[in-house]
Amino acid sequence: MEIFGIPWPLMLSQLLLGLVNGSFYAMMSLGLAVIFGLLNIINFAHGALFMMGAFFAWMGLNYFGINYWAALIIVPIVVGVFGILIERSMLRWLYKLDHLYGLLLTFGITLLLEGVFRSFYGVSGQPYQVPALLSGATDVGSLMLPNYRAWVVVASLTVCFATWFVIERTKIGSYLRAGTENPKMVEAFGINVPLMVTLTYGFGVALAAFAGVLAAPIMQVSSLMGSNLIIVVFAVVVIGGMGSIMGSILTGLGLGVIEGFTRVFYPELSATVVFILMGVVLLIRPAGLFGKEK
Amino acid sequence: MTTAAEPKSIVEKERKMGIALEIRNLQAWYGESYILQDMNITVNQGEVVTLLGRNGSGRTTTLRAIMGLTGARKGSIRIGGVESINLPTYKIAHLGVGYCPEERAIFSSLTTEENLLLPPSVSKTDKGMSVKEIYDMFPNLAERKASQGTRLSGGEQQMLAVARILRTGAKLLLLDEISEGLAPVIVQALSRMIVTLKAKGYTIVMVEQNFRFAAPLADRFYVVEHGQVVETFAASELDSKMPVLSELLGV
Numbered sequence: 001m002e003i004f005g006i007p008w009p010l011m012l013s014q015l016l017l018g019l020v021n022g023s024f025y026a027m028m029s030l031g032l033a034v035i036f037g038l039l040n041i042i043n044f045a046h047g048a049l050f051m052m053g054a055f056f057a058w059m060g061l062n063y064f065g066i067n068y069w070a071a072l073i074i075v076p077i078v079v080g081v082f083g084i085l086i087e088r089s090m091l092r093w094l095y096k097l098d099h100l101y102g103l104l105l106t107f108g109i110t111l112l113l114e115g116v117f118r119s120f121y122g123v124s125g126q127p128y129q130v131p132a133l134l135s136g137a138t139d140v141g142s143l144m145l146p147n148y149r150a151w152v153v154v155a156s157l158t159v160c161f162a163t164w165f166v167i168e169r170t171k172i173g174s175y176l177r178a179g180t181e182n183p184k185m186v187e188a189f190g191i192n193v194p195l196m197v198t199l200t201y202g203f204g205v206a207l208a209a210f211a212g213v214l215a216a217p218i219m220q221v222s223s224l225m226g227s228n229l230i231i232v233v234f235a236v237v238v239i240g241g242m243g244s245i246m247g248s249i250l251t252g253l254g255l256g257v258i259e260g261f262t263r264v265f266y267p268e269l270s271a272t273v274v275f276i277l278m279g280v281v282l283l284i285r286p287a288g289l290f291g292k293e294k
Numbered sequence: 295m296t297t298a299a300e301p302k303s304i305v306e307k308e309r310k311m312g313i314a315l316e317i318r319n320l321q322a323w324y325g326e327s328y329i330l331q332d333m334n335i336t337v338n339q340g341e342v343v344t345l346l347g348r349n350g351s352g353r354t355t356t357l358r359a360i361m362g363l364t365g366a367r368k369g370s371i372r373i374g375g376v377e378s379i380n381l382p383t384y385k386i387a388h389l390g391v392g393y394c395p396e397e398r399a400i401f402s403s404l405t406t407e408e409n410l411l412l413p414p415s416v417s418k419t420d421k422g423m424s425v426k427e428i429y430d431m432f433p434n435l436a437e438r439k440a441s442q443g444t445r446l447s448g449g450e451q452q453m454l455a456v457a458r459i460l461r462t463g464a465k466l467l468l469l470d471e472i473s474e475g476l477a478p479v480i481v482q483a484l485s486r487m488i489v490t491l492k493a494k495g496y497t498i499v500m501v502e503q504n505f506r507f508a509a510p511l512a513d514r515f516y517v518v519e520h521g522q523v524v525e526t527f528a529a530s531e532l533d534s535k536m537p538v539l540s541e542l543l544g545v
């Protein structure tokens with residue numbers, strides 16, 4: 001079977017690849033949106049924290065014998081706590097200032113983190129084995145579906161939608177939504193907003209680390225893996241707009257898929273299609289597809 | 295937890311004397327602007343006190359300063375005997391204070407009911423009003439509980455802003471211009487509400503532009519000018535003070 005002269009299996013495999021990439025975009029831009037909403041900080045360090053997640057998984061396995069499944073739980077917690085320390089010691093002083101200060105500081109943190117990992121491990125990638133349970137592929141008729149990639153999509157979407165649910169449908173989420181709009185008023189009701197801010201940053205960072213662990217068996221674990229990803233993720237955020245949780249998830253996924261199809265139909269463009277879309281969106285809807293116009 | 299550093303005796307004494315709010319030599323800034331110059335206000339438990347003054351005299355700032363929402367503050371603000379001048383805003387609320395701001399601050403990302411349920415309980419002993427009591431008092435809110443908070447009409451938003459601090463168990467209410475821009479029927483409903491709350495023992499500090507709304511409700515009045523109290527009198531003195539008032543406020 002063919003569509004526009006493209007064999008069906010090729011199409012499906014690119015769709016899956018697109019969904020995998022889209023899952024990473026979704027998790028990363030979701031974290032950025034949640035952090036930006038409450039902290040007013042554009043967390044440039046998000047990519048470096050993703051890289052740290054992947055590296056910690058690799059180090060855990062190679063130095064301490066911590067397996068993939070344990071790493072999936074432990075690493076986000078450890079990196080999340082690291083994020084909390086960053087928030088408490090540095091970010092906290094910048095909230096009243098222009099976005100630019102937060103961006104510059106987190107950019108500095110990125111350089112620092114990448115520098116540390118580069119000086120120990122160089123720039124070449126470290127391999128990370130796909131966990132035994134998920135190695136191999138499943139025959140789904142017209143396509144051999146790689147188990148691990150399918151797992152990445154399922155795991156990230158579960159985490160993304162759980163996050164959406166908590167924020168949009170629960171009491172705790174209503175604090176977060178209200179705090180994003182008017183933190184001072186929420187605090188005047190007796191809610192410990194400074195603590196909420198710290199935990200939110202910790203959560204956003206843990207989400208990046210979780211994505212990092214998921215990525216370890218697919219991408220090479222290297223000090224630069226975060227920078228490569230974060231550039232595209234920022235474009236995703238510009239396209240989606242910072243306004244909405246569901247918006248970040250859908251935009252992330254959608255752009256991954258668009259990238260995948262571009263790879264099928266016009267491979268030369270696949271690396272740039274996201275940026276072209278970003279330009280188009282900026283011209284038509286500067287606040288982004290889901291963003292609120294000021 | 296917040297009373298740990300307080301000498302117990304003072305807290306006890308002010309409780310016994312029944313002072314809900316005691317503001318002494320309060321100064322407050324917005325950045326570089328020096329707004330409250332020397333505020334002194336005492337509110338007894340169960341009293342309704344109204345702050346009068348011209349536009350820009352510093353009444354909203356006084357309420358915001360009580361909540362710790364201005365820039366720097368100096369002086370003393372004791373709430374139920376507890377010194378709050380150095381407390382963070384969220385701890386001030388837990389001294390049993392409910393604040394209804396001038397701009398209403400209804401959250402657009404929350405439904406009406408979520409807005410209503412947002413403020414947590416601020417008192418271990420007082421339960422405050424139940425959601426049912428509130429819906430009985432403001433049927434509009436019950437009808438529109440699933441609507442986005444900011445889709446309510448101005449008057450409904452005003453009701454919501456007041457209603458949401460009534461279920462927290464706060465016994466000291468700071469109400470900033472709650473009658474502003476409302477239809478006479480709703481203003482009357484709010485008057486009745488204040489009377490009811492007073493009968494229940496609430497302490498209320500109101501900022502009002504609408505003198506005819508405030509006059510029959512308040513036990514005492516403070517007139518604020520340039521961030522200072524320039525005149526204070528009891529409700530019984532209202533008639534004899536009218537000439538002074540009309541000069542100060544132009545009413």
Ligand SMILES: Nc1ncnc2c1ncn2[C@@H]1O[C@H](COP(=O)(O)OP(=O)(O)OP(=O)(O)O)[C@@H](O)[C@H]1O
Pocket residue numbers: 324327329347348349350351352353354355356396503
């Ligand atoms: N955020 C702010 N930054 C700087 N100055 C402010 C700020 N808010 C208020 N002011 C100034 O503080 C002074 C007192 O304002 P405030 O809002 O307390 O007045 P008000 O008595 O409530 O008057 P109104 O009837 O207009 O509400 C005014 O001169 C105002 O310009």
Ligand SMILES: [Mg+2]
Pocket residue numbers: 353354355396470501
């Ligand atoms: Mg005012």
